[in-house]
Amino acid sequence: MISLGDRPGTRPRVRRRTRARAVAAPVTPALAALASLAVIAVLAPSARADEPSGGVLIDVKGAKRVLYPIAVPASVEGDATAAREVAQVASFDLSVAGVFKVLDPAGFLADLKAEGLIIDPQKWKDVGAFGVIKYRASPTEIEFRLYEISKGTTSVLGKTYPRKGDTRSITHRFCNEVVKYYTGELGFFGSKIAFTAKGRTASAIYAMDFDGANAYPVSNNSSQNILPAWAPSGGQIAYTSFMRNNPDLYVAPAGGGRPTKLSSQRGMNTGAAWSPDGSKIALTLSKDGNPEIYVISAKDGSILKRITTDRAIDTSPTWSPDGGQLAFVSDRNGGPQIFVVSASGGTPQQVSFNGSYNTTPTWMPRAGKHVIAYTTRDGGVYDIVTLDLDTKVMTRITQNEGSNEEPSFSPNGRAIAFARAGQGVFIANADGTGKAVKVWSGSATGIDWGPAPGP
Numbered sequence: 155m156i157s158l159g160d161r162p163g164t165r166p167r168v169r170r171r172t173r174a175r176a177v178a179a180p181v182t183p184a185l186a187a188l189a190s191l192a193v194i195a196v197l198a199p200s201a202r203a204d205e206p207s208g209g210v211l212i213d214v215k216g217a218k219r220v221l222y223p224i225a226v227p228a229s230v231e232g233d234a235t236a237a238r239e240v241a242q243v244a245s246f247d248l249s250v251a252g253v254f255k256v257l258d259p260a261g262f263l264a265d266l267k268a269e270g271l272i273i274d275p276q277k278w279k280d281v282g283a284f285g286v287i288k289y290r291a292s293p294t295e296i297e298f299r300l301y302e303i304s305k306g307t308t309s310v311l312g313k314t315y316p317r318k319g320d321t322r323s324i325t326h327r328f329c330n331e332v333v334k335y336y337t338g339e340l341g342f343f344g345s346k347i348a349f350t351a352k353g354r355t356a357s358a359i360y361a362m363d364f365d366g367a368n369a370y371p372v373s374n375n376s377s378q379n380i381l382p383a384w385a386p387s388g389g390q391i392a393y394t395s396f397m398r399n400n401p402d403l404y405v406a407p408a409g410g411g412r413p414t415k416l417s418s419q420r421g422m423n424t425g426a427a428w429s430p431d432g433s434k435i436a437l438t439l440s441k442d443g444n445p446e447i448y449v450i451s452a453k454d455g456s457i458l459k460r461i462t463t464d465r466a467i468d469t470s471p472t473w474s475p476d477g478g479q480l481a482f483v484s485d486r487n488g489g490p491q492i493f494v495v496s497a498s499g500g501t502p503q504q505v506s507f508n509g510s511y512n513t514t515p516t517w518m519p520r521a522g523k524h525v526i527a528y529t530t531r532d533g534g535v536y537d538i539v540t541l542d543l544d545t546k547v548m549t550r551i552t553q554n555e556g557s558n559e560e561p562s563f564s565p566n567g568r569a570i571a572f573a574r575a576g577q578g579v580f581i582a583n584a585d586g587t588g589k590a591v592k593v594w595s596g597s598a599t600g601i602d603w604g605p606a607p608g609p
Contacts (some may be wrong), residue, residue: 182243188577212253212336221255222336224248224285225278228259230266236291239321244287247329247343250591252583253336253570257283273301277514293317300335311335322367326607342564343609346408347571347593348372348382348391349579350600357599359393361408363566364571364581364603366593372410383426384408384604385452392416392426392435403437403455406594408604416455421445425470430475434453434458436471436480436497446470447482448497449497461499472517473497474524481505481515481526492528494543505543506530514560518584527551527561527570527584538572540584549586560599565606574600 164220224411226248228241241259248254264277269290271556278286278301288309290299300311311333315324326486333341348361359382377397384391385408392405395413401433403423406413417423421440428435432452439448439457447461447468461568462468466486473480474497481494484502492506492515506512511531518525529536538561539552552558557575563584564570571581579598582590 225283233291243325352597438469562603
């Protein structure tokens with residue numbers, strides 16, 4: 155971690171971290187007009203897993219970084235194809251939640267066929283498991299049970315889901331219940347990520363499940379389409395397109411379909427960010443010649459307020475969780491840095507002081523938290539860091555793992571998605587621990603993680 159001190163410009167005090175991993179984000183869109191402006195403007199949460207002795211609650215705020223060992227054995231009963239998919243999806247979900255250590259099935263000692271939906275506690279204790287997930291998939295339903303080894307053969311959580319949806323979605327739902335049971339927080343499984351997929355002559359807006367499954371195009375044209383932004387409802391995605399030879403802002407159904415032009419001011423209409431209540435959009439407009447931050451109506455695109463007035467380039471706005479502030483990028487003090495200003499306007503305050511190049515801020519969505527993630531340039535390489543605006547502590551999310559840019563927080567703030575140049579989309583723990591996981595391969599940019607999934 156790096157303490158920035160209490161005074162602007164204070165030289166960071168570096169404390170060596172034991173495990174700093176991260177996720178990377180590709181470079182900004184390859185559009186000459188936008189790139190020149192955008193570039194310049196351009197969990198395991200602390201989990202305490204003491205051996206349970208009559209009730210488990212993983213402390214996601216504690217200082218110890220011990221992951222809770224959980225086993226997800228593949229069911230040997232019922233629908234074999236569905237059983238394999240459940241085990242695969244559940245194991246991935248829990249492994250990226252930031253609080254669990256998913257045990258290797260190769261070491262399991264239990265007779266799964268004899269156990270069925272119950273457990274032999276000693277067999278699982280012998281392999282180091284604290285928790286075990288059992289399930290059975292039939293043609294009509296999937297039944298899940300969660301066990302704590304300390305509580306014997308009585309399950310602590312049970313759910314049965316009709317097989318009306320696909321197996322993946324059902325598994326995501328139960329894993330969210332598991333996270334909630336242990337931590338009291340909602341999981342992000344089943345949420346979606348939007349991004350720009352870059353081609354040789356064009357770029358398209360795509361959306362996918364957070365784990366990389368079921369990717370599909372949102373835009374449908376042969377032009378440059380960049381910088382997607384989810385509406386808080388999850389039903390719409392705003393993005394900038396050059397389909398009419400100007401970087402105009404469009405809003406499309408999240409599932410794809412004909413977009414509606416929302417803002418077509420002369421020059422840039424870029425970097426859309428929806429307000430938490432979904433009624434407004436902050437973005438960069440250059441209608442008067444200089445890129446400035448504005449707030450427009452999400453309903454009709456009318457300008458509600460001009461936030462910045464400066465000869466410098468101001469871009470990449472992002473809302474605080476309570477909607478009271480905006481963070482953005484400006485080069486008004488030299489190189490691009492992160493600034494924060496009241497959503498009603500006022501004098502912006504610089505908050506980033508590490509290095510001379512910091513861009514693409516995104517605000518952690520957790521209520522009561524004042525944490526921003528952004529891209530920083532370090533020795534010619536781009537990496538992801540987070541900055542706690544209250545404590546002035548900066549945490550490195552990526553390091554020595556390629557060029558990483560454009561972070562976006564998961565709905566619960568426990569993970570960060572980002573693009574790694576030339577490799578794809580990754581997700582990593584938002585506290586800098588653990589190893590980043592690739593969820594999509596290809597050339598991507600403009601990462602935006604959507605809202606929490608429905609129940």
